[in-house]
Amino acid sequence: MQIFHTIQGLRDALNEARQQGKRIGFVPTMGNLHDAHIELIKNAQQSNDIVVCSIFVNGLQFGLNEDWDKYPRTFEGDCNKLREVGCDFLFHPDDNEMYPNGLDTQTRVICSTMTDVLCGASRPGHFEGVTTVVTKLFNIVQPDEAVFGAKDYQQLAVIRRMVEDLCMPVEITASPIHREPDGLAMSSRNGFLSKDERLKASQLNKSLNWVADQIKAGNRDFIALEEEANRQIEAAGFKPDYVTISNSKTLELAAVDDEHITVLGAMYTSSARLIDNISLN
Numbered sequence: 001m002q003i004f005h006t007i008q009g010l011r012d013a014l015n016e017a018r019q020q021g022k023r024i025g026f027v028p029t030m031g032n033l034h035d036a037h038i039e040l041i042k043n044a045q046q047s048n049d050i051v052v053c054s055i056f057v058n059g060l061q062f063g064l065n066e067d068w069d070k071y072p073r074t075f076e077g078d079c080n081k082l083r084e085v086g087c088d089f090l091f092h093p094d095d096n097e098m099y100p101n102g103l104d105t106q107t108r109v110i111c112s113t114m115t116d117v118l119c120g121a122s123r124p125g126h127f128e129g130v131t132t133v134v135t136k137l138f139n140i141v142q143p144d145e146a147v148f149g150a151k152d153y154q155q156l157a158v159i160r161r162m163v164e165d166l167c168m169p170v171e172i173t174a175s176p177i178h179r180e181p182d183g184l185a186m187s188s189r190n191g192f193l194s195k196d197e198r199l200k201a202s203q204l205n206k207s208l209n210w211v212a213d214q215i216k217a218g219n220r221d222f223i224a225l226e227e228e229a230n231r232q233i234e235a236a237g238f239k240p241d242y243v244t245i246s247n248s249k250t251l252e253l254a255a256v257d258d259e260h261i262t263v264l265g266a267m268y269t270s271s272a273r274l275i276d277n278i279s280l281n
Contacts, residue, residue, distance in 0.1 A: 001079070001082055001087050001088060001089070001090055002089050002090070003079070003089075003090045003092060004089065004091050004092070005092055005093060005094070005097065006097060007093065007097060007140050010052070010089065010091050010140065010141070011140065014050070014052070014089070014141065014142065017049070017050050022050050023047070023048045023049045024049070024051075024052065024141065024142070024144050025044035025045070025047065025048030025052070025143060025144065025145045025147065026051075026053075026054070026137070026138075026141045026146045026147070027040045027044050027051065027052070027053045027054070027146070027147050028054045028056075028133075028146070028148075029053060029054060030055065030056065030071065030188070031055040031056075031057060031073060031074060031075065031078050032071070032072040032073070032074050032078070032188040032191075033055075033077075033078045033081050033082070034186050034187075034188065035178055035186060036149055036151070036177075036178035036185075036186035037081075037149075038081060038085050039175055039178050040148070040175050041053060041082065041086075041087050042085060043175045044145065044147045044173075045085075045086065047173075048145055050089065051088050051089070052087075052088065052089040052090075052091060052141050052143065053087050053089070053090050053091070054090070054091040054092070054093075054141070055075065055078060055090065055091070056091075056092070056093055056098060056133070056137075057071050057073065058098075058129060058130075058133040059129075060099070060103055060106065060128075060129035060132055060133055061125075061126050061127075061129025061133065062126075062129070063123050063125055063126060071188070072191065075092065091137075091140070091141070098133070098136065106132065107132075108128055109128070109132045109135045109162065109166075110128055110131065111127060111128075111158050111161055111162050111165070113161065113250075114127075114154065114157055114158050114161060114250070115127035115128070115131075115158055117251060118154050118242060118244060118251065118264055118266070119154050119266060119275065120154070121242075122241050122242075122266065122273075127155070127158050130155055130158065130159070131158060131159070131162050134159055134162070135162070135168075138168060143170055144169075144170070145170065145172075146170050146171070146173070147173045147174075147175055148172065148173070148174060148175065149174075149178070150174045150175060150176055150177050150277070150279075151186075151187065151275065151276065151277070152275065153262060153264060153277040153279075154251060154264065156174055157249070157251055159172060160172050177276070177277075179205070180202070182202040183205040183206065183209075184198075184202045184204075184205060184274075185205065185275070185276045187275075189272040189273070189274065190272070190274075192271040192272040193269055193271070193272060194270065194271070197237075197238075197270065200236045200237060200238070201238075201269065201274065203236035203238065203267075204238075204265050204267050204275075205276050205278075206232070207229040207232045207233055208229065208263045208264075208265050208277065209278055210229065210232070211225045211226070211228075211243065211245065211263045212263050212278045212280055215245070215261065215263075215280060216280065220256045222245045222256070225245065226243045226244060229243040229265065233265075233267050238267045238268060238269060239267060239268040240265070240266075240267050240268075241265075241267055241268060241273065242265065242266055243263070243264070243265040244263070244264050244265070245262075245263050246261070246262050246263075246264055247260065247261065247262075248260035248261060248262040248281065259281065260280075260281045261279070261280045261281070262278065262280070263277060263278045263279075264276075264277040265277070
């Protein structure tokens, strides 16, 4: 695996690959890699000749009082995992390489829809940071395909809309949620859970699955289902952020006759915020 810290170095290597007619896949991450990230790499390898992974903890998408400084940096371990799976290129820039003019004056990419609800309501400015850094990374790597995990469903929907609106020639692929044996969605933030919290953290997934099962059985009282799911999460000792039954494409509140529905949820533990989702189609 070749490691690059500069934009120009990576571009030179990728230009050489393109001249050889090779298809390029891309997996952007913030590091602290786990099995779910490795599945993204494997997914990208299935349809591309060269796979690029990036590791960059993007300060632009962290709000006030969030955990940017606490976010785990495990670069050496991440490199070992990427080598084992056969990743070709790793792009690991520092803040100055990605934001040479500073964060305050950085040109921003704003998606005017789907970004002020759900996680966007709880984390103002978060998706502006995501769309800005992903646009920069797409411009740097210029991939044929980019693979994202379906756990961050709202992020996936926003990036798809951004790519469509800005006519970016990038195929966006969603990789299924990779879960622990008890159903908890794999996340770097799971490492923040206490032992007691970890034993109960799968409640978010259980509650979302309960809602999905109710809808499949014909229950369309969405408000009552959301309220009951929140009660279940509270009963397990966690603070629900939201449980929302949404249209899978627009993320607007689902109508009773919508065919494509996704149940999304987020909850707070004592030291982390966990998210998950279940799509019915």
